[in-house]
Structures are given as C-alpha cells and as structure tokens.
Amino acid sequence: MQHLDGNALAGPLAEFFAFDVTMAVAKCEGCGSIAELARAMVYPSGAGTVVRCGSCGRVLMTLVESEDRAWIRFTGMGAIEVRRGAPVVPEG
DSSP states (O other), X not given: OOOEEGGGGHHHHHTTXXXXXXXXXXXXXXXXXXXXXXXXXXXXXXTEEEEEXXXXXXXEEXXXXXXXXXXXXXXXXXXXXXXXXXXXXXXX
16 A cells, blocks of 8 residues: 655644644654654555554554544654744745
8 A cells, every 4th residue: 555654644633733743753662763743654544544654664653533533542652742932934
C-alpha cells in the first residue's frame, strides 16, 4: 500500500488539537528517531489511519473516526513536543 507523508494528518487532527500537530516532534519508541510528525508515513483506509515512523516503520499512532466520535491511540510515541512562541508574521 502506498503511504502519504505526515502532512496528511493536518486535516483530521485539526479538530482535536488547537495547533498544527504535523509540526510537533515525537520520539519513536522503536528506533529512537526524533522527527516532526510531518515526516511520518501515513496510511489512510476505510478502517482508520495508521501513522508509522519514517525511519523504522513502527506504528506511532492510529486514528479511527465514526460519525460521533474518534479514537486516537499514541501507540509508539512516548511524548509529543510542541514548541511555543510568537506566531510567524508574514513579510509584506
């Protein structure tokens, strides 16, 4: 099955997180790789979405949605790091 990159998570997870979760940094519990979620491999299907480590392929997260609820499981991540700071102001 062909995968998408982690940027495919921006839409589905925007409903649950008040920040761009694709820019969050996570550590893979399998290989120890530390990377932005945007670099993960995303496999969407009718049964749900599986997010795998871009380095070793271990499952980092699953997302299953129905009409009235969603289940998000952070299977292979110890934590997500989110940077705080001033928003970027476009030049112009």
